[in-house]
Amino acid sequence: MSISVGILGATGYTGLELVRLLYNHPDVAISYCSSRQYNGKQISDILSSLRGYLDIQLEEFDAEKVRQRCDVVFSCLPHGLSMDFVPQVLDSTRVVDLSADFRLRDISVYTRWYKEHTSPGLIEKAVYGLCEVYREEITGARLVANPGCYPTSVLLPLVPLLSAKLVDPEGIIVDSKSGASGAGRGLSLKTHICEAGESFSAYAVGRKHRHIPEIEQELSSASGTDVNIEFIPHLVPISRGILSTIYVHAFNTKKIIIDELKAFYEESPFVQVLDDDMPSTKDVRGTNRCLIGIEVNPVTGKAIIVSVIDNLVKGASGQAIQNMNIMLGLDETEGLDSVPLFP
Ligand SMILES: NC(=O)c1ccc[n+]([C@@H]2O[C@H](COP(=O)([O-])OP(=O)(O)OC[C@H]3O[C@@H](n4cnc5c(N)ncnc54)[C@H](OP(=O)(O)O)[C@@H]3O)[C@@H](O)[C@H]2O)c1
Structure with missing residues (x-):
């Protein structure tokens, strides 16, 4: 089978990561890549x-070329x-959208955190x-x-635990750290090497980061109650x-929590729950995996859960390919079976 694929915004970090990963996908041919700045150049x-590769x-x-050439965009x-772009092609191609435009089910929440939505009718179809x-x-x-990068790292450990009522939906604190590619490929002062190198800083502290409503939407749906989190x-x-x-x-012991997560992800090859170890970002670099480590503090009763992903793979382009595979009935690991880049 050859699935003809298009990438809109192919010259950004997630677009280029899609090109890198799809090169190894046995069922896919890339037939369309868009860019304004580099129109006419080769990728x-x-x-x-x-x-030398492609x-x-x-x-x-x-839109007409996309409709003619692509099965999936x-x-x-x-x-x-x-x-604005998706409605122009959706009648003839399937779409995996990596932006936030179709993630929030409540249009008023999207409007509050982003801007006026121009295709509200598509939200319930997504x-x-x-x-x-x-x-x-x-x-x-x-x-x-396609989910956001921070939300993916938070939801994979918490959704099963809230659904099974093993942890308290109130008082959740999430402390996340991301590499600079999370901000995209465009130049900006805050990700300049002299500003970000040899440094470590919090940003969007308080109820400011746009991934908060996405995380809360999914945690609320899993727990059946309104969940509000602290996200830094x-x-x-x-x-x-x-x-x-x-x-x-935690309402339960470390063993019960680990057993629940392992059972939930038994058929999910990309999520691994560690027995007695904490993961690091190097363990997942360049892969579509999420690793989860857990400890429960017997004095405070708090579970401390550490979750790692590669923001460009499981947090973006890898998960997007996994979604395409599932949409089309392929093996969901197709094209995504790689070992971590090291060092
Ligand atoms: N980076 C991550 O870790 C990550 C993770 C999850 C989700 N996402 C989401 O994925 C999307 C892409 O992120 P990214 O990091 O790849 O961004 P990026 O590196 O900034 O790339 C954006 C792409 O969009 C194109 N573009 C920009 N403005 C455009 C316009 N007005 N019209 C048409 N094309 C335009 C750019 O190319 P031209 O300027 O040449 O057109 C470029 O190819 C974003 O919605 C982001 O929030 C990113």
């Missing part, structure tokens, strides 16, 4: 490490743009693409809203990787 002109000409977005555009939780809904879907993101001087440390009151 290997933009990412020299692709030279060349695809970059083109300005043209990955939209790697900034939020606020996908909602499936939230946290693969391990919504596998059934993703199968056969036409539009999948940090920028660390690495290129890729997210490590989230989650503090939550």
